[in-house]
Amino acid sequence: MTTVTVRNPSSGRKTGSVDLDPEVFGIEPNVYVMHQVVTAQLAARRRGTQSTKTRSEVRGGGSKPWRQKGTGRARHGSTRNPQWRGGGVALGPKPRSYRQRTPKKMVRLALRSALSDRARDEKVVVVDRWRFESPRTKDAVAALAALKAEGRVLLVAQRDEREVWKSFANLPQVHLISPEELNAYDVLVSDVVVFTLDTLPSTAPAEVEAGEPVADEGDES
Template sequence: MATATKLEVVDAKGKKAGSVDLPEAIFGVEANVPLIHQVVTAQLAAARQGTHKAKGRGERSGSGAKPFKQKGTGRARQGSVRMPQHRGGGIVHGPVPRDYSQRTPKKMIAAALLGLLSDRARANRLHVVESFGLGDKPSTKTAREYLGSVAPGKRVLVVVDREDQVSILSLRNLQGVHVLFQDQLNAYDVVVSDDLVFTKAAFDAFVAGRAAKEDTK
């Protein structure tokens, strides 16, 4: 399915308020599923704290002396109550603090994101709105009703400009809605969302940012 070169911009009343260009370099990229999987897996791994810790035999409290003599009791020989087979003893090969992050080149991260954005555009799951019609006062109810008419999916990712504090306050408590700034857009949040909604200001800033990165190569 070919990607459209333009996308309608919807105003606060749900009517067409113009259009935006969809650059081929951003929204016409072939999605590489194995690459996307690798990047998303690396992103989830990097989010792990890695602070899990189990105490070994040498870290448990308790006497280091033998609990009973070596011979003559008829029981198996034991060296310490801190051994793993005893209650309260150390853990064998237990987890220790570690860094789960994986090295992922920036070009791979960018390629995965652009592939997902292109896939959303081809599936008509990419939307651009002029605004949420909120004015100067936040309104979660207004934002919910408007967003429901624009993006029918259960999980919606909304990308806004950093200056749009009214939209952020109105959207942040909606169930199934995740809000990001345009410079925070990432593969994981796109892949777990059914619909992707940009405000026009955020869309323009994102496209301009990508174009600037291409020019520096």
């Protein structure tokens, strides 16, 4: 079982520790399942609106360009055939859906595999709670520095934490999602995943072990 330090986002100091659920963060990553689920996620993002016109959709070509025999030229029934300039496209793309059906068990396994991979690399950060009195980007930058969260950061926050969402909104390297939106792709493309105790995924209620009391200046808790 992996134990992660719970930190104060304002100072980065330890406020306790929490055991990560081994069924979520401690399994052997299934690379095949992660690849299939991520491929399906990216395919579902495609709009599928590309379209070409066939010979029946292009303009013109209503009459036979010349008679069938006697001209020495090839036989043609319309100037809108694919071999003509300005004609229709043969076997061109049409609007369609690129969505792939992915079983829910595979989606859950891919997410647990991705989280286990990040936990194994010590890229999972847990904070006790956010302390933003008002939305402020400067405070969000300071919090990331205190937590030593570098690179692309995936931050999981509750939807009702308005100050958190607005504080991190202007940081291009931070991607915010709610707990119910957590997915394998966002985890895998991120260098660091930041949770709070409330958003930490678990199959059972998390038990927090109180660490050594640390006096944090400016801590409003």
